[in-house]
Amino acid sequence: MGELGIVVPAVLAGLTTGAIYALVALGLTLIYGVLHIINFAHGSLLMLALYAAFFLKTLWGIDPYAAVFVLGPAFFALGYVLQRGVIWPASHGQDSMILMVTLGLSIVIDNLALALWTSSTRTVDLPYAFAVIDLKLALIPLPRAVAFVAALAAAGLLWLFLARTDLGRAIRAVAKERLGAQLVGIDVRHVYAMCFGLGTACVAVAACLLLPTFYVTPQVGHAFVLVAFTTVVLGGMGSMEGALIGGLVLGVVETLCGLFLGESLGQIGIFAIFILILLFRPTGLFGGKSA
Amino acid sequence: MNPRLVVLWTVGLLVALALPHAVASNAWLNFWINTLMFAALGIAWNVLGGYGGQSSFGHAVFFGTGAYGTAVLQIKLGVPALLAAPAAIGLGALVGLFIGGVSFRYGLRGSYFALVTLAFAEVFRILVSSFAFTGAGFGMLIPLDQRPINLQFPSRFAFYYAALALVGIGLAASAMIERSRFGAYLVAIRENEEAAKALGIDVFRIKLGAIVLSAALAAAVGVFYAQYLLFVDAGSAFGPAISVEALLGPIVGGAGTMLGPLLGAIALHGLGEAAKAAMGPQPGLNLILQGLLLILMLRFLPEGLIGAIRRWRGHA
Incomplete structure (x- = not known):
């Protein structure tokens, strides 16, 4: 065993952390890939979803896993309204300004949470929070395993959605060539808002899967x-499989750095x-197109 | 200079000099020291982000280098603050040279540049909070020894005038940018980098000059912060709150204008203070209002307060 006995559990733990990173990133890559903007409010929306699930x-008494079906649609609507009602009008369609608007949104959301719910750390008690799966080489907490499988499923579903549905095609068209898409009759503002809504829904799903093994504070995002x-x-921007693999890689990198360099240097x-x-x-490891 | 402007500037300077004595209260003095400190930081950001159009989301890296530079040199190496301060500013400029060197060499612009600066600030924050030499997670306390050679003063008024001087230096640098060939090149790069390059401007060197100047100014503000509080810690010196503070003032006041960052800082901090006076010290309230102000400004007055004033005077 020796070295391997430490490394294998660390890699497995890293993969499950990475699955959460991938889930959070799936929503972001959808927004980033199509709108070509940095959504600074992404972490704040995750925090908001964690509070909602909490x-x-x-x-x-609604279980976080059941809350997916409530919060997913609710946050989709929230994202749609935010993009259409706040971000689009306030940014005048300019990329550099969208950055600032989402920054403003994140400041407002974070501090609203601080004012409403104080800065104390909150956690939920769940009967299955400490259940583990024995993989012989390592023990995996059950909620982490669920999040891992869900991340794979979510990435697959989003990939299918983008590849096979009309809206998915419209989203990819807008991502590639906004003006061209507009000329063939795609409602760009609607597609932007749908994208932002979907990205925000992903964040809500991530929050529900994260809550059983994590905590909530206004700064958690x-x-x-x-x-x-x-x-x-x-x-690679806008690549679902890229976000999934990227998230898993980063989770492993973080735990291995933490293992060999010490906890505080993990990130x-x-x-x-x-x-x-x-x-x-x-352009990323999987991004074919140039940025 | 036209005589009306001379009168305006003289009045402005006199008001600024008399301001701390107008109301005899510590809260009043603290408010202005803070506001001027962050105004100076905004002016530093504006050199690169406003005139140059390279929006940094990690100016805390320069601010923190200044603050930690002066603290580490004094505490660990026994250098008096009078010498540590210029060294820390030089260190800040070097960090600027490095970050600018790598990011501009590889052609990072727009959101990519914003992200890379953010990441550098985080790397510095984690490194500083990991090593005992830089106080690890506890921060560093500069020992109290109120002598001018230590840049510590018994009276708070001294800090007010020091902050005012920082703002003055920043404004002078901005004025020089607006009048110089370097500044004209910088604005040309902001407006259209390809065209600027085609006209023979050495884009890389001009952008590098802007980030070094911006970093040095921000580090000077960091030095002031450390000397004023006599305490630095990784979270507040390198944290994202400082980076956000650096860009908020210029955006609200008017990016790429000389007085915009100053006006923006006064508006933002004035709003926060007014909210505190009206509704009590509710945590987060001032930041909620500042965030809302930012969004509303972007929606209705995207050129900032200065732009609004100019438009109003144009109509009048």
Whole structure:
């Protein structure tokens, strides 16, 4: 065993962390890939969804896994309205301004949460939170395994959606050539809003899967947002399989860095990858098209 | 200079000099020191982000380098603050040279540049909070020794005038940019980088010059912050809140204008203070209002307060 006995469980733990990163990044890559903008509010929306799942559980006893079916549609609607009602009009359709608008949104959402729910850390108690699956080489917490499978499923569903449905084709058309898409009769504003809505729904799903093994504070989104950007850039903008593999890779990198460099330096590996990828291969590992 | 402008600037300067004595309260003085400090940071950001159009989302990396530079040099190496301060500013400029060097060499622009600066700030934050030499997770306390050689002063008024001087230096640098060939090149790059390159402008060197100047100014603000609070920690010196603070003022006030960042900082901090006075010290309230102000400004006055004033004067 020796070295291997430590490394194998670390890699498995990293894969399950990476699955969560991938889930958060799936929504972002959809928004980033089509709208070509950085959505700084992504982490804040994740935080909001975590609070929503938390209150559904504590106030009405709805299990986080069941909450997926409530929060998914609810956050889809929220995202649609945010894009159509706030981001589009306030940014005048300019990329550099969308960045600032989403930053403003994230400031408002984060501090609203702070004002409403204080900065205390909250967790939920679930009977299955500490259940584990024995893989001989390592023990995997059950909720982590569920999140892992769900990340694979979500990536697959989104890929199918983009490849096979009319709306998916419209989204890809707008991502490639906005003006051309408009000329053939695609309602670009609607597609943008649908995209933002779908991305926000992904965040809600990620939040429901994350809550059983995680906590909620108004700042919780910050921990994920830069990792999500790294995942998206690593995987290639707008690529679902890229986001999935990118997320898994980053999860493993983080745990291995944490193992060998010490806990506090764990995320250094992620940012080092981020900077190197941005500098040397900004189209990502799976991104065929140039940025 | 036209005589009306001379009068305006003289009045402005006199008001600024008299301001801390107008109301005899510590809260009033603290408010202006804070506002001027962040105004100076906004002016620093504006050199690169406003005139140059390269929006950095990680200016905390330069601010933090200045703050930590002066703290580490004093505490670990026993250098007096009077020497540590210029060294820390130089260090900030070097970090700017490095980050600008790699990102502009590889042609990062727009959102990619924003992301890479954000990532550099995070890397610095994690590194600084991981090593004992930089105080690890606890931060660093600069020992109290109020002598001018330590850049520590018994009176808070001294800090007010120091912050005012920082703003003055920043405004002078902005004025020089607006009048110089370097500034004209910088604005040309912002408006159309390809065209600027085609006209023979050395785009890489001009952008590098802008980020080094911007970084040095931001590091100077960081030095001031460390000397004023006599405490630095990774989360507040390198954290995203500082990066956001750096760009909020210029965007609200008017990016790429000389007085925009100053006006923006006064508006944002004034709004926060007014909210506190009206509704009590509710956590997060001032930031909610600042975020809303940002969105509303982008929606209705995308050129910022300066743009609004110019438009109003154009109509009048």
